[in-house]
Amino acid sequence: MQPIDTLLCARWIVPIEPRDTVLENHAVAIADGRIVALLPRAEAETRYQPHTTIDLGQHALLPGLVNAHTHAALTLLRGLADDLPLMRWLQEHIWPAEQRWVSEEFVRDGTRHAVAEMLRSGTTCFNDMYFFPDITARTASAAGIRSVVGLIAIDFPTVWAADADEYLDKGLAVHDEFRHDTLVRTAFAPHAPYTVSDGPLERIRVLADELDIPIHMHVHETAHEVAEAVEKHGERPLARLARLGLLSPSLLAVHMTQLDDDEIDQVADAGVRVVHCPESNLKLASGFCPVSRLQAAGVTVALGTDGAASNNDLDMFGELRSAALLAKAVSADASALPAVRALEMATLDGARALGWDDDIGSLRPGKAADLVAVRLDGIETEPLYHPLSQIVYALDRGRVSDVWVAGQHQLRDRRLTTLDEEEILASTRRWSERIGASDAAAGVE
Amino acid sequence: MQPIDTLLCARWIVPIEPRDTVLENHAVAIADGRIVALLPRAEAETRYQPHTTIDLGQHALLPGLVNAHTHAALTLLRGLADDLPLMRWLQEHIWPAEQRWVSEEFVRDGTRHAVAEMLRSGTTCFNDMYFFPDITARTASAAGIRSVVGLIAIDFPTVWAADADEYLDKGLAVHDEFRHDTLVRTAFAPHAPYTVSDGPLERIRVLADELDIPIHMHVHETAHEVAEAVEKHGERPLARLARLGLLSPSLLAVHMTQLDDDEIDQVADAGVRVVHCPESNLKLASGFCPVSRLQAAGVTVALGTDGAASNNDLDMFGELRSAALLAKAVSADASALPAVRALEMATLDGARALGWDDDIGSLRPGKAADLVAVRLDGIETEPLYHPLSQIVYALDRGRVSDVWVAGQHQLRDRRLTTLDEEEILASTRRWSERIGASDAAAGVE
Numbered sequence: 001m002q003p004i005d006t007l008l009c010a011r012w013i014v015p016i017e018p019r020d021t022v023l024e025n026h027a028v029a030i031a032d033g034r035i036v037a038l039l040p041r042a043e044a045e046t047r048y049q050p051h052t053t054i055d056l057g058q059h060a061l062l063p064g065l066v067n068a069h070t071h072a073a074l075t076l077l078r079g080l081a082d083d084l085p086l087m088r089w090l091q092e093h094i095w096p097a098e099q100r101w102v103s104e105e106f107v108r109d110g111t112r113h114a115v116a117e118m119l120r121s122g123t124t125c126f127n128d129m130y131f132f133p134d135i136t137a138r139t140a141s142a143a144g145i146r147s148v149v150g151l152i153a154i155d156f157p158t159v160w161a162a163d164a165d166e167y168l169d170k171g172l173a174v175h176d177e178f179r180h181d182t183l184v185r186t187a188f189a190p191h192a193p194y195t196v197s198d199g200p201l202e203r204i205r206v207l208a209d210e211l212d213i214p215i216h217m218h219v220h221e222t223a224h225e226v227a228e229a230v231e232k233h234g235e236r237p238l239a240r241l242a243r244l245g246l247l248s249p250s251l252l253a254v255h256m257t258q259l260d261d262d263e264i265d266q267v268a269d270a271g272v273r274v275v276h277c278p279e280s281n282l283k284l285a286s287g288f289c290p291v292s293r294l295q296a297a298g299v300t301v302a303l304g305t306d307g308a309a310s311n312n313d314l315d316m317f318g319e320l321r322s323a324a325l326l327a328k329a330v331s332a333d334a335s336a337l338p339a340v341r342a343l344e345m346a347t348l349d350g351a352r353a354l355g356w357d358d359d360i361g362s363l364r365p366g367k368a369a370d371l372v373a374v375r376l377d378g379i380e381t382e383p384l385y386h387p388l389s390q391i392v393y394a395l396d397r398g399r400v401s402d403v404w405v406a407g408q409h410q411l412r413d414r415r416l417t418t419l420d421e422e423e424i425l426a427s428t429r430r431w432s433e434r435i436g437a438s439d440a441a442a443g444v445e
Numbered sequence: 446m447q448p449i450d451t452l453l454c455a456r457w458i459v460p461i462e463p464r465d466t467v468l469e470n471h472a473v474a475i476a477d478g479r480i481v482a483l484l485p486r487a488e489a490e491t492r493y494q495p496h497t498t499i500d501l502g503q504h505a506l507l508p509g510l511v512n513a514h515t516h517a518a519l520t521l522l523r524g525l526a527d528d529l530p531l532m533r534w535l536q537e538h539i540w541p542a543e544q545r546w547v548s549e550e551f552v553r554d555g556t557r558h559a560v561a562e563m564l565r566s567g568t569t570c571f572n573d574m575y576f577f578p579d580i581t582a583r584t585a586s587a588a589g590i591r592s593v594v595g596l597i598a599i600d601f602p603t604v605w606a607a608d609a610d611e612y613l614d615k616g617l618a619v620h621d622e623f624r625h626d627t628l629v630r631t632a633f634a635p636h637a638p639y640t641v642s643d644g645p646l647e648r649i650r651v652l653a654d655e656l657d658i659p660i661h662m663h664v665h666e667t668a669h670e671v672a673e674a675v676e677k678h679g680e681r682p683l684a685r686l687a688r689l690g691l692l693s694p695s696l697l698a699v700h701m702t703q704l705d706d707d708e709i710d711q712v713a714d715a716g717v718r719v720v721h722c723p724e725s726n727l728k729l730a731s732g733f734c735p736v737s738r739l740q741a742a743g744v745t746v747a748l749g750t751d752g753a754a755s756n757n758d759l760d761m762f763g764e765l766r767s768a769a770l771l772a773k774a775v776s777a778d779a780s781a782l783p784a785v786r787a788l789e790m791a792t793l794d795g796a797r798a799l800g801w802d803d804d805i806g807s808l809r810p811g812k813a814a815d816l817v818a819v820r821l822d823g824i825e826t827e828p829l830y831h832p833l834s835q836i837v838y839a840l841d842r843g844r845v846s847d848v849w850v851a852g853q854h855q856l857r858d859r860r861l862t863t864l865d866e867e868e869i870l871a872s873t874r875r876w877s878e879r880i881g882a883s884d885a886a887a888g889v890e
Contacts, residue, residue: 078827082834085782116649277872282770283838285779312838313825322767325727334730338528368680381756382523382870383877385884391528393728393757398843425827432828439830 006030006409007050007307009041010373012060012387015363016348018355020340023317028061029367033407037365045325057124058377059401060387062343064124064146064370065316066350069216069254069275069304071130072140073110075101075117076431077167079306080439084283086222086413096442097435100297102159107132108180109247109427116419119250121397122372124405125273126314127304127354129189129216131160134174137184144410144418146370148354150216151175152412153200154319164200164419175211183406185356186250192218193237201244208270212353214252214273222286240262247272252353254304255280257287264290268297273353275343280306291323292331295341302343302353317374317397320346324392339389375399447714450852451475454486454496455818457505460808461792465785467832472817473506475814478852482810495827497662503822504846505832507788508807509569509591509815510761511795513720514661514749516575517585518547519554520562521876523753525884531667531729537725539754541887547604552577554872556584561864563758564590566842567817569760572697572720572749574634574661574801576605580617581628589855589863593799595634595661595756596620598645613652620656622736628851630658630801632697637663638682639670646689659697659718659800666700667731683708684752689847692717697798700725701739702732709735713742718798721790723767731801740786747798748790762819762842764789769773769837784834820844 006280008030013023015038027044029036037044060229064403074094081093107130118126120182127149128136140147151171153164169187178184188204191194196217210217220226220237241247249271256274259267267274276289294301303315303323318341351361359368374395375385381394403411410417447489448812453475460470460483472489474481482489500863519539526538554576563571573581578594585592597610597618616633623629635641653660665671665682674682683704686692694716703710712719739746742747747767748758765787772782796806804813810816817838821829826839848856855862 068683073510076828078830079826079835079839080830082831082838083780085779089779113824113827120824127810203485279770282774283779285773285777287777288774308839312835315825315841322770325724325767328730329727332730332732334534334728335528336730341621368539370581377870378559379565379866379869381523382558382762383521383873383880384882385523385877386527390524390757393527394524395752396760396843398841421824424824432830435828436830 003049004029004031004036005051007053007379010056010059010061012146014388016063017364023124024378029389033369035365035367035369038363040305045229059373059375061371063347065122066125067126067276067305067316068205068302068353069277070126071307072114072128073107073130074309076110077341078312102131102436104132104135107135111136113424113428114297115140115143115145116424119403120409121315121398122400123316124370137178141181141183144408145407146183148185148187150187152189152196154191155197160256187214187216190218205245207251209260215250216252218255219253220258223258226258245289257281258290264293268299272302274422275302275304277304277306280310284310289331291327300352303349314347315397317395340394342392369404371404374404375401446494448494449474449476450496452498455504458505459833461508462807475852478814480810480812480814483808483867495880501818504818504820506816507565508792509817510567510760510791512568512571512721512750513747513795513798514722515571516560516752517573518552518575519752519754520559521555523757532697541685545883547576549577549580552580553584556581558869558873560585560588560590561773561869564695564848564855567814568761571790582623584627589850589853593630593632595632597634599636599640600613601643632659634661650690651782653695658694662700663696663700665703668703669736671703702726702734709742713744719747720749722749722751723771725755729755733775736772737781745794745797747795760842761791762840768835784837787837815848816849818847
């Protein structure tokens with residue numbers, strides 16, 4: 001009998017690899033934070049001597065979800081300004097609030113709240129873009145969630161950095177600081193084509209190659225942004241990125257709602273990875289990402305919630321359901337983006353997009369033990385004919401019962417083990433009183 | 446001090462009328478199943494002597510949600526066949542399962558499960574279309590939820606009726622049977638233009654006028670259905686309904702994803718009410734209902750989940766959020782269908798569409814005490830800047846804590862008071878074993 005740390009038994013296991021597999025009455029053996037084996041429960045009980053055995057009953061176990069695009073700290077601005085046109089939302093509410101309030105404390109407290117929400121809804125890894133990425137990384141790592149923090153760059157000065165050089169220098173220092181933290185990775189995060197000029201983009205391309213890390217960027221989010229670029233520079237943003245040498249498997253292009261056929265081919269040929277944020281795209285009326293066409297062209301498409309200021313949640317189960325529903329309507333085909341693909345986008349494709357699929361995204365021996373357990377018994381999820389599509393089309397995030405990251409039990413029967421919810425809420429309430437008052441005052445002017 | 450039955454106190458009350466109102470620290474006084482008053486809590490405590498006082502703390506109280514289109518019994522087929530083109534879904538799975546299994550017991554058990562799910566998610570009234578409407582009505586009424594049951598008519602024989610005359614005769618008998626049940630109303634429910642011929646539609650028009658009840662019908666659900674009608678009869682279905690005199694305030698036209706500008710004007714002029722089912726339309730790739738344009742033309746647009754076989758839930762909070770998000774993208778305007786309107790569609794507009802707004806749909810003295818309480822404290826719903834839009838954009842149905850129908854406490858801190866969840870689940874499992882086996886066997890043929 002081989003000693004292991006944990007044996008997780010569940011009625012159903014959805015390992016994501018091989019595709020479209022649902023194992024019944026199997027178990028996951030975990031040691032040193034990694035998956036040792038995935039095997040029938042009866043066999044596991046004769047082969048392993050676990051320190052802890054957890055019998056999950058009528059649950060399904062699947063890989064932890066990967067939120068491939070968010071701005072965690074912005075959770076503090078959730079619902080500050082809804083139902084506004086994009087530019088009024090940004091110029092009259094989000095940007096003034098950020099200018100007034102963003103600080104190390106804002107990022108720490110906002111990220112902590114975001115991590116609590118993500119763990120409670122089954123997300124075990126998030127790809128972030130925000131100021132003070134060192135604070136984001138430290139907060140996430142301490143809470144026990146996996147993160148890729150964006151080494152942000154933008155043409156204008158902020159409280160984080162004064163100019164292009166300082167953004168990149170501070171970014172490199174963050175990369176260096178966390179290079180031995182197994183829960184943290186980094187990516188360059190030039191904000192968007194319309195906010196970052198050629199010089200810093202060229203330097204980022206070189207540095208990303210040297211460090212072998214991704215480049216995380218908003219690209220073609222709105223028709224307005226594309227039209228403006230054509231008018232000002234005679235070039236679509238994607239063409240400019242191609243000219244600068246940025247179209248490569250390193251590029252994580254977020255949103256991509258405006259793509260013609262040639263661009264889809266170009267993106268596919270270059271191996272660019274796309275992150276689809278369906279709910280944010282809907283809420284901000286940004287447009288429809290052609291997910292099925294991108295996938296048909298062979299492009300890896302991951303899923304992200306975007307920030308809570310434009311979603312308004314960090315709920316990847318909701319997001320993958322929205323993605324599956326929306327793709328059918330957009331491609332006028334009810335068989336488009338089936339459940340199995342939607343779950344894959346939220347797990348393995350997310351890991352692939354982040355270049356982390358050697359370690360996460362599916363339940364395979366040798367990979368990290370990042371798992372989520374969901375309850376499939378109950379009024380909302382019965383009758384149960386097909387567990388995999390039930391998870392996509394009928395499950396709420398409230399049915400997430402347990403979460404493990406690198407084998408650590410982060411959510412236990414819906415209670416967080418490393419974060420204090422009451423403390424987080426008390427902190428959030430202090431922030432929201434101040435932020436709400438200043439937003440209301442600005443509105444009166 | 447006036448004696449009353451119940452005083453409900455909550456941090457926020459969203460009465461829906463007047464529009465865009467959020468009352469803080471108010472109370473709802475209830476007697477004999479009706480709202481007596483809505484007033485500041487302090488004042489309520491000096492004026493009323495309640496038998497029961499319930500202090501809901503950091504909750505918001507709003508009118509119970511009105512699900513304006515569903516097929517409750519089909520909850521037993523939830524998730525039986527996902528990700529299929531519409532005709533394969535119907536012809537290979539749903540219709541064979543219905544033909545094999547639909548009976549009084551199927552309708553009773555499926556409806557009971559659906560009612561449990563609806564009450565647990567804040568729905569207090571549903572508009573149904575299915576066979577055995579007497580069973581639906583009896584089951585719903587016994588469980589204490591309000592229903593409008595459809596007196597179904599369809600050209601082909603079913604286990605419920607053999608021909609047009611029998612459908613209508615049995616429908617009239619159901620209308621008669623429940624005319625003194627305050628929780629039950631009826632509507633004629635000719636299935637769709639492509640399944641009901643002129644004769645029964647003309648008779649329904651006359652009978653609906655005589656009885657003063659609505660006509661509930663799927664109309665222009667898909668482009669295919671419209672094209673087929675034009676090809677076969679040289680006429681769009683809406684034109685045919687107009688010719689038959691059916692376009693009037695009695696008509697509840699469900700789906701309406703295919704409408705040109707003239708049809709929108711025609712529908713508005715005639716006072717037709719529309720029911721929008723965004724998630725079903727997405728999942729079946731039916732198309733996009735032009736909600737904002739209909740509303741701008743003055744049309745009352747209610748919201749429905751459709752059946753759980755094509756959604757796959759009966760979650761009106763999810764549905765109103767989907768409606769609000771989708772309308773923005775469809776009209777390319779982030780200010781389209783704001784939170785206040787989405788909530789109104791799910792409550793007062795639903796009541797208006799059913800012709801029941803004299804009694805339900807808003808919290809006004811004299812109306813029935815149909816209410817839902819939702820928790821706004823917690824990781825998922827804080828920070829809290831604007832309670833009304835938080836309910837629309839950040840709330841899950843799992844945050845529904847309490848529900849009252851006609852003053853009766855139907856859901857108490859997430860426990861149903863009149864239905865036994867375990868008993869329902871045991872019954873559903875017996876059905877799903879048999880239905881799943883026959884569906885799988887049919888698939889092998």
